[in-house]
Amino acid sequence: xxxxxxxxxxxxxxxxxxxxxxxxxxxxxxxxxxxxxxxxxxxxxxxxxxxxxxxxxxxxxxxxxxxxxxxxxxxxxxxxxxxxxxxxxxxxxxxxxxxxxxxxxxxxxxxxxxxxxxxxxxxxxxxxxxxxxxxxxxxxxxxxxxxxxxxxxxxxxxxxxxxxxxxxxx
Numbered sequence: 001x002x003x004x005x006x007x008x009x010x011x012x013x014x015x016x017x018x019x020x021x022x023x024x025x026x027x028x029x030x031x032x033x034x035x036x037x038x039x040x041x042x043x044x045x046x047x048x049x050x051x052x053x054x055x056x057x058x059x060x061x062x063x064x065x066x067x068x069x070x071x072x073x074x075x076x077x078x079x080x081x082x083x084x085x086x087x088x089x090x091x092x093x094x095x096x097x098x099x100x101x102x103x104x105x106x107x108x109x110x111x112x113x114x115x116x117x118x119x120x121x122x123x124x125x126x127x128x129x130x131x132x133x134x135x136x137x138x139x140x141x142x143x144x145x146x147x148x149x150x151x152x153x154x155x156x157x158x159x160x161x162x163x164x165x166x167x168x169x170x
Contacts, residue, residue: 037094045164071098
């Protein structure tokens with residue numbers, strides 16, 4: 001029997017209120033996707049610093065694009081369960097980001113990073129970081145320890161991006 005509510009509130013043994021998303025596996029899938037994206041992109045930035053080129057980053061980009069599959073599955077599950085928009089907006093924005101990524105990096109390749117073409121770069125970065133934020137934020141209510149993992153991987157991503165920019169390969 002499918003549940004048609006976004007969350008279920010329960011009290012644990014210590015009397016603390018816990019909130020669970022329905023379906024729970026979709027929330028964990030989105031959590032795994034956002035953390036994988038953070039770690040993969042951080043590795044990509046660090047590879048730029050180490051090698052001076054974007055070859056490894058480009059290969060890791062294929063995996064980041066492939067993560068649209070589990071994000072899409074989670075999105076469908078949230079929509080079927082009639083979960084609130086806070087649950088499904090992150091994977092939806094991520095899928096839009098992946099569509100833009102495919103368009104500008106693979107289907108109709110255009111260099112927009114260097115030299116910077118702000119008409120492409122600004123929406124691209126807004127979608128990327130918006131997806132990271134919107135996929136990671138719901139875990140704050142659901143499980144603070146898992147949310148903290150997302151905070152750590154996001155800091156890793158931002159730090160590696162800053163390092164790459166400082167090295168001139170960002």
